[in-house]
Amino acid sequence: MGRHVYRLAAWLCGVALLATAARADEAQTPWGRDYFPNTELVDHNGRTVHFFDDLIKDKVVVVNFIFTGCGDSCPLETARLRQVQQLLGERVGREVFFYSISIDPLSDTPEVLKAYADKFKVGPGWLFLTGEFEQITQLRQALGLFIEGIDNGRNRDHNLSLIVGNQATGRWMKASPFENPWILADQLANSLQNWKQPSGGESYAQAPQIRPPSHGEELFRTRCAACHSLGPTDGQTTGMRAVGPDLLGVTTRREPAWLSRWIREPDRLLAEQDPLALEMFERYNQVRMPNLGLNEADTQALIDFLQAEQDRQLKLSSQQAGTLTLQ
Template identity: 65%
Template sequence: MFQMLRSAAIAVTVFMTVMVWGSLTGVAGETPSATPWGQDFFPNTVLINQDEQPVHFYDDLIKGKVVVINFIFTSCTDSCPLETARLRQVQRLLGDRVGKDVFFYSISIDPETDTPAVLKQYAAKFKVAPGWQFLTGNKDDIVELRRKLGLFIEGVDNGRTTDHNLSLIVGNQTTGRWMKASPFENPYILADHLGNSLQNWKVASEHLDSYANAPDVRAPSLGEQIFRTRCSACHTLGHEGEEATGLRGVGPDLLGVTRQRDGLWLGRWLKEPDVMLAEKDPLAMSLYEAYNKVAMPNLRMADNDIAEVVQYLQEETDRQQPVTHMAGDDMHAGHEGYAGHEGHHMQ
């Protein structure tokens, strides 16, 4: 499954595989009737948010707004936590604009389980800020809404498993510009589209830098690609830590993890964290408790993918914190990131 998810993410390209439902006509300020993607297209489904408030999908949630919409379920142990963690990063980048000129909506595909109280607790686990609504409702209505948004795959979403379409929908209802986006995209790119280009897409960029002056870009290793598309939703890595990016991770900074954890334990933690938690592995449980009981998702990684990620983490640790062998010194001295916290985990 991980290979499938990674292939899907790569297919999305640098930002998104675009599905534009409307011709890109209209500018900000036009009435909903100026685009075919108005009240005659979108259902006005009644949903209930985490504060037990009823809302209408079209009238209250998307009409005249720039939005990002995804579908999750709180008992998900793989993709949903990563989507939520990634959007949390985007929310932090947009700051107080969320809830004012950009709106976030996560709708449950398991409404029988995901009551408003459960959704409120889920949002609290990820320390979601105001302006992001988590929603539930009638299951048949939600299925129909997913179909209308192009986020329902026959044979997958209506199968016996909990597999579901992993795309996000981002768009501006006023202009009629709607697109699918990868939930594993770089948070800065998602934030830029939501905060800038979707606000008024006809305004040309003021940045006129030439591609001729662009620096050479180093090709990332497979381990780095996996880290950036999966792990970085919850973790930072040394120079990419909170102080540098402003994005605090759901889990710890991972610089030094390969020096601090037994290799066999770390490999198994990456392969089957859900099993280790079910077995109540002492270290796994202590990490789960230390990080707000947000469980490490199972990324369904193959053994070679795990080896590549571990190698990348080791290389970055060695690059950023070279080991110096000095008499009387602990070789791990100064490794604050991961080692300096008992509760740190690969989450």
């Protein structure tokens, strides 16, 4: 009995050491070479790499799966990750690495992926990769990013989750492509990269009051803000103002019927060769406005928010101008 208790105590001690270790080598974590396929891939610069040895071993990474012909979720996901890259700055490529792997490798050659990366003006530390379809499917399954019934062989139905993790410590988590970029950046920079460092000692009592957003504002922040700013100061910290036009005043600049349809079905307007849609497509580096699947009620809520924000900022500017005049 005493021998069993001793063995149990020793085992618990070993578990505690593993849980508190700053790093875990391959013998200590199940998330090592034996788990991850060492899939051969080619990056958008034409360089051959292997998934485990070259891309994730001992690194903090973001991995997602896209295809450049996607007209809905992939451009939005790429734009959102570019926001995260901008927030992390020079840490990307040095401490954190981004990998976007094509699920349509027959179409997405390295040259096509390079053009796609250039459209979104991604920085160093982010690779776009292609390879053999069957091997990429196996990699998606190993990462838990292939779901039967959703990933049914048609590109447009692929799982939208991305995975972030620290291979050395064995800490992995799924994330939504619609996640707030500041939250995802914090997970990569702190929760995964410096997970043993204590958080700051600021008091919650000092936190500002936060008003509940309207449905339209929620749609803008989760769907539109990845590519669009809303006013002269919005989006400056993430460097995203070049992806799409600033939307402040758009309800005044565009006809209501056209704006509503452009929000709901931009792909159809482009297919119909709508002159204004084509002009926007060429002006903004041929990045396609994604079809977000919004219904008429969602679209109207979004337009109402854009109008309300325009009115709010105009009022604020007027008040500030009045204050300067009085001074």
